[in-house]
Amino acid sequence: MFAIGTVERDTGISRDTLRIWERRYGFPTPGRNNKGERVYSAEQIQRLQRIRRLLDQGFRPGKVVPLEDEALNKLANTLHDLLLSPTDMDPTHIRLIDLASSGDIPALNAALEQLLAQEGLSSFVLDTFAPLTKAVGELWAAGRLQIFEEHILTRHLVRFLDVAMSRVGHPPGNPEVLLGTLPGEPHALGLLMAEALLINSGRATLNLGTDVPLDEIVTAAERSGVSTVALSFSGCYTRNTIRDDLEELAERLPRAVRIWIGGDGVRRLRRLPPSVEIMSLESI
């Protein structure tokens, strides 16, 4: 049995939200310990994680949280069929995904190495690596991957790109593009793919990685003299303040600095500050 703080950490759903879901939707239904505090069962946590994944895919709490286990499974399956229908997928990708979901990391690495050698870094990132990343995310959303499997895969993908970039070598000169994600955004692969493309086209980068407070981005941009700040937002970025953050960033950065944003989390955004531009990997 787990306390609310543990559930918050393991599911990424805040205490406040957990309590208010209980009041509004009748789920979760924690028991109480002798202190009167909520205690959650492992099953409820698992269901919360499944709900979380569906929310990340764009569903709304009111339609998902009250659902029973069965209905939830059905929804996840529908999603799975929708997203991962093998008919319209490249057979090479299907093979990679099979290797990934079977956990055969050495074979996956070998296959990736071969594709990298054939296609060159830029095409590899755009045509192979990015779709594979997307597929992993969708497998995960559909509940076809355990959390630990997703961890392992992501780690290996990160390592693979790191090694590939180290072969190209870092372009000389001052960095032109600063990369990072805001606090609360843990996904680094989008940044890494962007960095690989930039490096491969001869532009020096400064990758701050994930979870960088806004004022540190400003300081880093000023110090390093970059001309562009690139931020990545995945679908799971729940913070409701992206627009405010971007406005603040645009205001505090030196005038000449452009802001690029990308990732699944930016689709819903409208009315951006003038210096902010939505970028895709292809347009780098």
Place this chain on the structure above:
Amino acid sequence: MFAIGTVERDTGISRDTLRIWERRYGFPTPGRNNKGERVYSAEQIQRLQRIRRLLDQGFRPGKVVPLEDEALNKLANTLHDLLLSPTDMDPTHIRLIDLASSGDIPALNAALEQLLAQEGLSSFVLDTFAPLTKAVGELWAAGRLQIFEEHILTRHLVRFLDVAMSRVGHPPGNPEVLLGTLPGEPHALGLLMAEALLINSGRATLNLGTDVPLDEIVTAAERSGVSTVALSFSGCYTRNTIRDDLEELAERLPRAVRIWIGGDGVRRLRRLPPSVEIMSLESI
């Protein structure tokens, strides 16, 4: 001006703690917006971050939170002098730290490459990389590094070890040791060093990375059939439940599986379950 949620994210101090510090120690002293909600200035956030670093070093809130800016600076300086007195340090390390804190990444990489070639991976990790990591942490704790500088350094160190490991290649066969950190622990370098030493001695590993829920560790250990689970805890692991977590882990893992724990966060621990063993990098 920033809301309490933002401050929580950027400082890692929970809302509840922020409110209770205000009540008990008279700091922080946020203003209020028109909704009656707390708003924190950038200066207060900076001071909170400095306080956080001192707490990570083992200071207690009652002695640190009420301090004025001046006293805080003084304490940080004393700490800096204490931890990083150059007299008792290897000149090679001093040079590396200089390169690191000056932000000259290419030069740092070159120096690391040279030392790696000279010493071999195991000695390099133990005698160069680990002390450098520690020094970076201490520079950061003493306020000598900006957050973004620490981010950049850490990223490059991770990348460097990843590349070094990829040269050694992954040992064949089933993994023997599973590595990971529990939710709330973001530092991956300890794991990575352990992994490098294991790989270099021919033992296959399975690195789950950071922030892995406990039940996922159990599942992963069962599926992969490892004989050891290795967890890393840095000084900033504030979760008060390490012992409970370890007890639960020991109970749920297969009997034959040993648990290794390491890192700065385990020094304070006593009365561990019988299958749990405190390990240092040297003893791997």
Place this chain on the structure above:
DNA sequence: AATTTATTTTGTCTAGGACAAATAAAACTT
């Protein structure tokens, strides 16, 4: 079909108190 306006949904924040785990200090024993 594209804007504007109304309605619903949703997450974050507020208050002060309660409690136990963790740590430090004191008392005791060997």
Place this chain on the structure above:
DNA sequence: AAGTTTTATTTGTCCTAGACAAAATAAATT
């Protein structure tokens, strides 16, 4: 003097129930 147990202090997490605004959807208008 060093180790162990007992007492006191410190500290973080959790509780309740309500309020409010931003985001998303539905409805109405141009």
